[in-house]
Amino acid sequence: MHKFLLFFLLSYSVFSQNQYPQDYFRSPLDINIVLAGTFAELRSNHFHSGLDIKTKQIEGLKVYGIADGYVSRIKIAHFGYGKALYVTHPNGYTSVYAHLQKFSPKIEDYIKAKQYEKESFEIEVFPTPEELKITKGELIAYSGNTGSSSGPHLHFEIRDNEERPINPMLFGVDVKDTRKPTISNVYAYPIGPASHVNGSNKKQKLRVIPQKNGDYKIEDLKAFGTIGFALETIDRQDLAANKNGVYNISTYYNGIQNFEIDFKRFSFEETKHLNRLIDYSHYKDKKQKLQKLFIEENNPLSLYDNIIDSGYITIYDSTASVYKAKISDFKGNETNLDITLKGDVKLPDDVEEKVTTQHYIQHDLEAELEQDNFKVSFYKDTFYDSFFIDFSVKNDTLTLHKPVLPVKKSFTISYDISNFKEEDLKQLYIAELIGWNNWPSYSTTKRKGNTLSTYTKDLGTYVLARDTVAPTIKAVNFKDGSWLSKYRYLKVKINDKGTGISNYRATINGQWILMEYNYKNKILTYDFNDAVKTETKNKLKVIVTDNVGNNTTFETTFFRK
Numbered sequence: 001m002h003k004f005l006l007f008f009l010l011s012y013s014v015f016s017q018n019q020y021p022q023d024y025f026r027s028p029l030d031i032n033i034v035l036a037g038t039f040a041e042l043r044s045n046h047f048h049s050g051l052d053i054k055t056k057q058i059e060g061l062k063v064y065g066i067a068d069g070y071v072s073r074i075k076i077a078h079f080g081y082g083k084a085l086y087v088t089h090p091n092g093y094t095s096v097y098a099h100l101q102k103f104s105p106k107i108e109d110y111i112k113a114k115q116y117e118k119e120s121f122e123i124e125v126f127p128t129p130e131e132l133k134i135t136k137g138e139l140i141a142y143s144g145n146t147g148s149s150s151g152p153h154l155h156f157e158i159r160d161n162e163e164r165p166i167n168p169m170l171f172g173v174d175v176k177d178t179r180k181p182t183i184s185n186v187y188a189y190p191i192g193p194a195s196h197v198n199g200s201n202k203k204q205k206l207r208v209i210p211q212k213n214g215d216y217k218i219e220d221l222k223a224f225g226t227i228g229f230a231l232e233t234i235d236r237q238d239l240a241a242n243k244n245g246v247y248n249i250s251t252y253y254n255g256i257q258n259f260e261i262d263f264k265r266f267s268f269e270e271t272k273h274l275n276r277l278i279d280y281s282h283y284k285d286k287k288q289k290l291q292k293l294f295i296e297e298n299n300p301l302s303l304y305d306n307i308i309d310s311g312y313i314t315i316y317d318s319t320a321s322v323y324k325a326k327i328s329d330f331k332g333n334e335t336n337l338d339i340t341l342k343g344d345v346k347l348p349d350d351v352e353e354k355v356t357t358q359h360y361i362q363h364d365l366e367a368e369l370e371q372d373n374f375k376v377s378f379y380k381d382t383f384y385d386s387f388f389i390d391f392s393v394k395n396d397t398l399t400l401h402k403p404v405l406p407v408k409k410s411f412t413i414s415y416d417i418s419n420f421k422e423e424d425l426k427q428l429y430i431a432e433l434i435g436w437n438n439w440p441s442y443s444t445t446k447r448k449g450n451t452l453s454t455y456t457k458d459l460g461t462y463v464l465a466r467d468t469v470a471p472t473i474k475a476v477n478f479k480d481g482s483w484l485s486k487y488r489y490l491k492v493k494i495n496d497k498g499t500g501i502s503n504y505r506a507t508i509n510g511q512w513i514l515m516e517y518n519y520k521n522k523i524l525t526y527d528f529n530d531a532v533k534t535e536t537k538n539k540l541k542v543i544v545t546d547n548v549g550n551n552t553t554f555e556t557t558f559f560r561k
């Protein structure tokens with residue numbers, strides 16, 4: 001009976017690995033795959049949805065279609081994925097290639113025509129299956145560093161037919177990895193007022209003792225009541241020092257599995273709930289991402305399995321028990337953490353004191369807070385937990401708690417401007433004070449009648465601010481009146497100190513030209529190969545507008561033959 005069950009479980013797990021075709025897809029690059037980021041690793045407010053493949057610190061590596069298919073989507077954005085290409089394959093999967101430098105000539109021609117038609121660098125199109133067919137191994141693009149990428153690499157994804165990203169490793173991507181995951185921090189969380197760890201009812205940092213074989217131990221905790229654990233873990237692979245994410249964490253209490261999280265697939269709707277998996281306030285405070293090995297209320301993540309008592313353990317008496325966490329990477333390298341607990345039947349020496357304020361937010365109800373000109377509207381389920389919020393308004397400064405709690409849904413902050421004169425209104429906006437120097441950062445502000453409002457996910461400090469400074473525009477690689485016959489590119493630098501750039505528009509002799517914007521170096525680039533007709537004497541005009549509507553016009557003359 002037992003043997004049979006084991007056999008059944010084994011064949012089930014083999015079967016579930018094999019539901020993904022192993023030889024269908026080729027590699028998107030023709031270099032060894034070395035990863036700067038793994039699937040589902042913990043990023044800021046999201047799980048990483050693909051693999052970050054290192055491109056030898058350079059741009060311009062050839063990117064290939066991983067199987068036959070067609071280009072089903074092209075998106076070009078200043079931030080996020082930058083230049084991104086989506087190829088849909090006949091087996092229902094879609095491969096995604098992001099932060100590209102440029103596309104292959106056939107795709108480049110297609111998208112440029114659309115950009116000129118729309119008069120916009122940022123664009124998103126969904127070509128039909130007939131328009132841009134791809135064969136396996138066809139050059140489709142060149143790797144780059146566009147969008148919110150902090151160094152050259154290829155972001156590569158595989159999505160299923162419901163747009164859910166799947167761990168590409170499941171399709172047979174080969175990455176050399178013989179190293180075990182490592183653990184840097186372990187914490188214990190006594191749950192409820194009677195529980196304790198080593199006499200304390202407060203969250204406890206545990207002393208982690210590394211073992212010679214790469215495992216870890218925590219010795220002889222005295223504990224009572226219901227307890228959860230959280231740990232910080234990373235995995236390094238063989239050919240790079242990058243700290244990547246692990247593949248699976250399973251925990252066992254006295255030999256019985258009581259928790260599992262595995263990173264095979266998730267949906268974009270759930271990715272923000274990463275903030276429910278990690279100890280968010282700990283992360284805000286110490287920059288460490290502790291993964292909770294227990295599941296609290298209002299946690300909609302689909303990554304869990306084999307859960308008993310939400311992953312918590314409960315100690316009722318003075319007997320000893322063992323808690324074990326098993327962490328593995330995709331290649332099956334495994335790290336064990338053993339925690340020995342001795343039951344300690346007594347009341348805690350200290351109890352976590354609850355901070356109270358005048359305003360209690362019940363997470364499953366709407367709430368409105370109002371003082372002076374500010375009003376804050378929380379929707380039902382803006383937060384995961386109910387809590388006492390720190391709310392006050394003084395001299396047009398709104399204190400709305402500290403950014404230490406995970407926010408599930410955006411909420412609205414509005415400001416009543418009826419006391420202002422009409423001519424003073426235009427440049428007003430709501431700013432969030434950010435960073436150590438409380439820099440007023442533009443929070444997308446809308447005006448409706450006498451109300452300014454912003455829709456945000458950030459708790460923190462907000463002020464009413466004014467932007468009176470227009471953007472600046474400077475030529476980078478040419479001077480007014482110069483001959484540019486041998487020039488391939490025209491570059492100008494644009495900047496805005498207050499609310500930031502919302503829009504830019506460039507023309508040569510009145511005709512719109514495509515200027516690609518790189519927000520990292522603030523440079524707009526025009527490529528003369530775009531075949532916009534130039535005369536001997538040409539007039540370049542660039543207009544840049546900031547987020548409250550201040551604008552600057554730059555005009556210059558250049559010659560070309």
Ligand SMILES: [Zn+2]
Nearest residue numbers: 037051052155
């Ligand atoms: Zn990435």
